[in-house]
Amino acid sequence: MYVQIKGLNFKYKNSKEKILKDFTIEIEKGEIISILGESGSGKSTVLRLISGLEVPSSGLIRINDRVIVDNNTFVLPEKRGIGMVFQDYALFPHLTAAQNIKFGLKKLTKKDKNKRLQEVLNLVNLEDFKDRYPYELSGGQQQRVALARALAPSPSLLLLDEPFSNLDADLQCKIREDLRKIIKQTGITSIFVTHDREDSKAIADRVVILKEGQIVRVGKPKDILD
Ligand SMILES: Nc1ncnc2c1ncn2[C@@H]1O[C@H](COP(=O)(O)OP(=O)(O)OP(=O)(O)O)[C@@H](O)[C@H]1O
């Protein structure tokens, strides 16, 4: 298995009850997992723990045989090699699409940066829009910039938090398929969270149903959502 999450428990400082209870899942390399649950069920919290924005009270997370958090270990977020696409895309408004994408590539030479930029622009089909600012792009285009920015440093794991929440219904349907295609093309292991069953059906290889911080079912979309 490529990602192992075992017995994760978590509570925010000012919350009375546990937000996550014994969250456990193993993910294969290249697999797309969706975490499906109602608002407040703890979906974003799972992603915050994996990316290192929060520390679990107990449990273990391992990626590609490297423990990133357990009782004795805490790898800093920027050292985890995890890409993240946020609900609101979180693009830098004063940077163009190309500059946003290159932001995460600080360590590369100028030549390598531009090469990688071309590759990911190609992947998300945005070559013609690279010099536009976020406000000059549609919601769907902004989402693809955010995806390209997350993919550019070739992360070991991609996390997406409700990637369609800002798109209208028509666009959402089209982009679902594009997103699955793009992710599968890169072969990157991914976890995306949503409250929308149709998102899970269209994109995920496997679905985890989360209820009040607890996993209640795991399975293929066709087996547990139809
Ligand atoms: N910083 C915080 N401090 C205290 N409680 C929090 C904090 N952030 C979230 N919570 C609580 O933790 C629970 C889970 O929140 P989380 O954001 O993980 O839910 P979610 O499933 O992502 O919901 P949504 O679909 O609305 O985004 C909620 O009850 C929320 O109120």
Ligand SMILES: [Mg+2]
């Ligand atoms: Mg959330």
